[in-house]
Amino acid sequence: xxxxxxxxxxxxxxxxxxxxxxxxxxxxxxxxxxxxxxxxxxxxxxxxxxxxxxxxxxxxxxxxxxxxxxxxxxxxxxxxxxxxxxxxxxxxxxxxxxxxxxxxxxxxxxxxxxxxxxxxxxxxxxxxxxxxxxxxxxxxxxxxxxxxxxxxxxxxxxxxxxxxxxxxxxxxxxxxxxxxxxxxxxxxxxxxxxxxxxxxxxxxxxx
Ligand code: SF4
Ligand code: SF4
Ligand code: SF4
Numbered sequence: 001x002x003x004x005x006x007x008x009x010x011x012x013x014x015x016x017x018x019x020x021x022x023x024x025x026x027x028x029x030x031x032x033x034x035x036x037x038x039x040x041x042x043x044x045x046x047x048x049x050x051x052x053x054x055x056x057x058x059x060x061x062x063x064x065x066x067x068x069x070x071x072x073x074x075x076x077x078x079x080x081x082x083x084x085x086x087x088x089x090x091x092x093x094x095x096x097x098x099x100x101x102x103x104x105x106x107x108x109x110x111x112x113x114x115x116x117x118x119x120x121x122x123x124x125x126x127x128x129x130x131x132x133x134x135x136x137x138x139x140x141x142x143x144x145x146x147x148x149x150x151x152x153x154x155x156x157x158x159x160x161x162x163x164x165x166x167x168x169x170x171x172x173x174x175x176x177x178x179x180x181x182x183x184x185x186x187x188x189x190x191x192x193x194x195x196x197x198x199x200x201x202x203x204x205x206x207x
Contacts (some may be wrong), residue, residue, distance in 0.1 A: 002032060003034070003056075004036055004040075004041075005036075005040065005041030005042070006038075006040025006042070006043060006044050006055070006056055006057060007035045007038075007040045007041075007056050007057040007058070007059065008040070008056050008057075008058050008063070008150055009028070009031060009032060009035060009059045009060075009061070009117075010058070010059070010069040010070075010074070011024065011028050011060075011061045011069065011070070012061065012062045012063055012064075012068045012069045012134065013063075014028075014061075014063035015063075016181065017063065017064075019066060019122070019124075020063040020064055020128075021063060021065070021066075021080040021081060021082040021121065021123040022062040022063050022080035022081070022139050022140070022141070023063075023124055023138070024061055024063045024080060025071060025153075025164045026080075026165070027061070027141075027168065027169075028061065030165070030169055031061070031169070032170075033053075033177075034167030034169060034172055034173060034178070034191030035057070035059065036177075038057075038154070038176045038180075040056070040057050040176075042193060043180055043183075044056075044186060047183075047184075047185065047186055049185065049186045054186075054202075054206060055186040057075050057076070057176070057189070058074045058075045058076070058201050059074060059075065059076045059077075059078075059172070060073075060074035060076075060077045060078070061077075061078040061080075061098075061141075062077075062078070062079050062080065063080040064079070064122055064123070065079055065080075065081070065120040065121065065122045066122075067079055071144055071147070071156065072144065072147050072156050073102075073147040073148055073149050073153070073156065074144070074147050074153045074156060075145065075146065075147070075156075075175075075189040075190070076143075076144075076145055076147070076172055076175055076189070077143070077144040077145070077147060077156050078141045078142070078143060078144075078168060079141060079142040080139075080140075081121035081139065081140050081141060081142055081146070081161075081162050082121055082122070082123035082124065082126065082136045082138075082139045083119075083121050083136065083137040083138045083139075083162070084090075084114060084119070084126050084134050084135070084136070084137065085134070085135060085136075086111065086112055086134060086135075086139035087131060087133060087134065087135035088090045088131065088132070088135075088144075089101055089112055089131070090110065090112060090131070090133055091131055092107055092111075093130060093131070094107055094127055095128050095129060096112050096125035096128060097112070098160065099124050099125055099128040100109075100124065100125055100171060101124070102116035102118045102119060102120055103115070103124055104119035104120070105119075105133055106183075108141040112125075112134070113185065121162065123136065137189040138162070138163050140162045140163050140165070140168075141162070141163060141164075141165070141168050142158060142160070142161055142162060142163075143158070143159040143160050143164050143168060143171055144156035144157060144158050144159065144164060145157060145175060145189060145190075145193070145201075146188075146189050146190035146193045146201075147158055147190060148188045148189075148190045148191070150188070152191075154189060154190050154194075156190070157193075157198065159202070159205070161169060167170075174204065174205035174206075174207065175189070177204075178192075178201060178204045178205060179192065181185055182195075183190060183197060
């Protein structure tokens, strides 16, 4: 875990893990720069809170939908996504169908057919295809916000199902602006969103 002044950035094993759906290293560096620039420690100190050390903005990144860094309870959570597509000649071996834990790929007329409602964009089928004819149609991140534990736990809600690194950085920048503008006593982001309304939060960050 990276502990900065006023924030923590929890990142999974990503590059060292065979399950990773995305290469997260460059985004992690850019997230750290953005979080450092936001001066969150200074912000918390300006609120004159009693137990200063308790307060920090929590960001979590998992490089696949297994979500090992508990993105669902972070203020700002990211889940790596890879959308599979057929990009070569399928031999109808059925390996992709067997490996998919979601039942999201089935062989129909000797071609893999993907069920986008069920698919979690984990990329396991891409890795497992012995003919390497499955490829990434697009890679990116799911963005969640507002998760927390404590006295009134709540899971983070999805802002966008799949987006680019650039948009992730833009959303974090806007989320931090929202947080600094409306945080009264070091409240967690989820509490502020509950108070002001989900639609108002979305309107603010999508500007
Ligand atoms: S979230 Fe996925 S990529 Fe990251 S450590 Fe867990 S299983 Fe590996
Ligand atoms: S990406 Fe994952 S969930 Fe989607 S079809 Fe492939 S194995 Fe199944
Ligand atoms: S694993 Fe690859 S070759 Fe086998 S059925 Fe799936 S897409 Fe076709």
